[in-house]
Amino acid sequence: MKTIAAAVEHYIKSKPFLQTALSEGIINLTSLARIIRKDLIEANVLSNEQREDREVRNGAIVMALKRLSADMEFRSTHKIVKILKNIGEITVRGDLTDYTFLVSETLMNCQAELLQKLQNSKDVFYATTRGVNETNLIISSHKEPLVESIFKKERNLYKFDKLGAISVKLPEENVSVPGIYYFIFQRLAWEGVTLNEVISTTNEFTIVMPETQVNIAFKVIKDLKIL
Structure with a gap:
């Protein structure tokens, strides 16, 4: 015992x-x-x-x-x-759409075509993540017709619109301290924030949620700097 x-x-x-x-x-x-x-x-x-x-x-x-x-x-x-306390730039974006496609042999070709057509577009948010069976694509809503044209032969599992995103720059030492993300996401959960997606790089992360919850999430993250 x-x-x-x-x-x-x-x-x-x-x-x-x-x-x-x-x-x-x-x-x-x-x-x-x-x-x-x-x-x-x-x-x-x-x-x-x-x-x-x-x-x-x-x-x-x-x-x-x-x-x-x-x-x-x-x-x-x-x-x-x-x-x-040393959180850096916090960037807020709105009017986003989130697609979930089933992974296929042609999906990457569609992504390459989309990127090529977006390369000269200004003020467009684009992010993608690939899992074992699914690929997510988050993009500015005004590009929905382009996405649906290029990906028309792919199987679209889910589509969520009217989303917002908050991107946060973390100090470089975040990778050596356990519990950073747990601490942040716990605070968001306490406030009832629903997360559609979480995208991260080494020193940045982006959370995607319904636009109606962006202000709440922004306040939670901003308040972390004055704990």
Whole structure:
């Protein structure tokens, strides 16, 4: 059987939102300890001795939570928040359309033709990602007729319009600090932002969402700089 400290740590780490709330000190530890003890018993994590121990019901779980809270708070404020304070340029775009095509032998030829016709176009947003079975193409909405003409023989699985995008420049050290994206996306999830796509390079990422949620997402990301 796991020790109480190990069982509590595993429990907290399996619940991201709870982990963040704990690190920010906004949870009543005694009340949380009662819930955790009940869940650990139901999951058969505690031994018979641990179940019967009065200390487990209170002090041991609370102490484990206090140690985790201090550790997580340090990690968040000392590393991740330091990086986020140095977020660079934030670029917002609107009026985008997102296509999802089934991967085929001719799909790349269609993409090449599209790129060739876009090379002299100004103020056009274009991004594409390829998975194992699907390829996504995000483009300025006024280019929809061009896309649908070139890709007319391809199988279009999904199409979403009225989308917006936010591109964020991250400091170069973001690649050496774990949890950066988790921290950002968790904040977006807290605010109910729905993400259609996430596109990233080494030091930049772009999130695509319904236009109605762009202002909320922009505020979330901007506020990260003043944590």
